[in-house]
Amino acid sequence: MDAAAVDIHLDAVLGAEDDALRAAAERARAAGLPEIAVSPLQGLWLGLLARAIGARRVLELGTLGGYSTICLARGVADGGTVTTVELRDEYAAVAGESIAAAGLSERVAQRVGPALDVLPTLDGPFDLAFLDADKATMDQQLRLTLDRMRPGGVVICDNVVRDGRVADPEQDDASLRGIRAALQILRDDPRIDATALQTVGLKGHDGFAFGVLRS
Ligand code: DHB
Ligand code: MG
Secondary structure, eight states: OOHHHHHHHHHHHHTOSOHHHHHHHHHHHHTTOOSOSOOHHHHHHHHHHHHHTTOSEEEEEOOTTSHHHHHHHHHSOTTOEEEEEESOHHHHHHHHHHHHHTTOGGGEEEEESOHHHHGGGOOOOEEEEEEOSOSTTHHHHHHHHHTTEEEEEEEEEEOSSTTTGGGOTTOOOHHHHHHHHHHHHHHHOTTEEEEEEEEOSTTOSEEEEEEEEOO
16 A cells, blocks of 8 residues: 555545535635645644644644645634735635635634745744745744744644655755755754654655744
């Protein structure tokens, strides 16, 4: 069994993707958005993590079609909110429809614009941040995010492995430079302790960085 087939199996066993998420994925596909949202199991993990830490204020960079936004919003405590930032108007509009169809509009605040422009206008403090926007500026997004986290808060960065390219010194492009610089911040910034975990499955070989702010 390859890893993608196992993901499909586990999704079916655990019921990771329900009707609202299926509809969100279908709406995004129909609108021509790139099919790079988190997998159903990854989305469920994000939502459960939000719940596990009792997150009330969640920050997401990179709304895309709102798939992970829905997952995170389901995990926030009552009265909590997900602030989600999307570069493209068209994507944000698609996401807004899916978030509304999932009955979560009240818990989600959508912002449109480059993450680096929107972040300085956001106050925080956030309990949980999910960085899944432009990879080339992940390091700058991370710096601005760290300034807006509460002590003990959790920061997750998507796509830090990129099919293993992050570890190959021959590989170099703007995305890899941004990811590598973000990993160095996670190592060096005294405010956060972090690890990184590889993932395989429907999204191929990739990984999450996971950091916890010091208290
Ligand atoms: C890409 C971006 C993502 O956030 C992701 O999860 C997978 C791929 C991309 O830009 O290729
Ligand atoms: Mg991603």
